[in-house]
Amino acid sequence: MAIIKCPQCAKSISDKQSICPHCDLDMTDLTEEKLHSLSKIKTLKNSQTLMTHQAIAMLLFLVGVFTFYNSEDKTTPQYLLSQVCIVVGFLWYLINRVRLILSKRKKL
Numbered sequence: 001m002a003i004i005k006c007p008q009c010a011k012s013i014s015d016k017q018s019i020c021p022h023c024d025l026d027m028t029d030l031t032e033e034k035l036h037s038l039s040k041i042k043t044l045k046n047s048q049t050l051m052t053h054q055a056i057a058m059l060l061f062l063v064g065v066f067t068f069y070n071s072e073d074k075t076t077p078q079y080l081l082s083q084v085c086i087v088v089g090f091l092w093y094l095i096n097r098v099r100l101i102l103s104k105r106k107k108l
Contacts, residue, residue, distance in 0.1 A: 006022060
């Protein structure tokens with residue numbers, strides 16, 4: 001009995017199991033086409049997740065910028081929070097952009 005990784009959820013399972021207990025994938029009728037399809041679906045989901053994170057980071061950055069330029073008093077907590085939003089949003093965007101580029105390079 002060996003431990004293998006499920007092609008869909010990548011969790012460890014026994015090679016004797018016919019159905020993955022984590023994602024309910026039927027392991028008995030796996031063909032090369034189905035494995036390739038599962039791999040493409042996993043790559044697309046990963047790419048969509050990274051793009052969603054990138055959009056949220058950009059939104060956080062823009063909220064910080066608009067709040068920064070609309071605050072009149074530089075001593076308020078909102079002013080400091082806007083600066084934090086700008087920095088965190090920008091860095092998060094850059095990190096997700098690099099992750100997205102690296103994940104696309106892996107596909108090639």
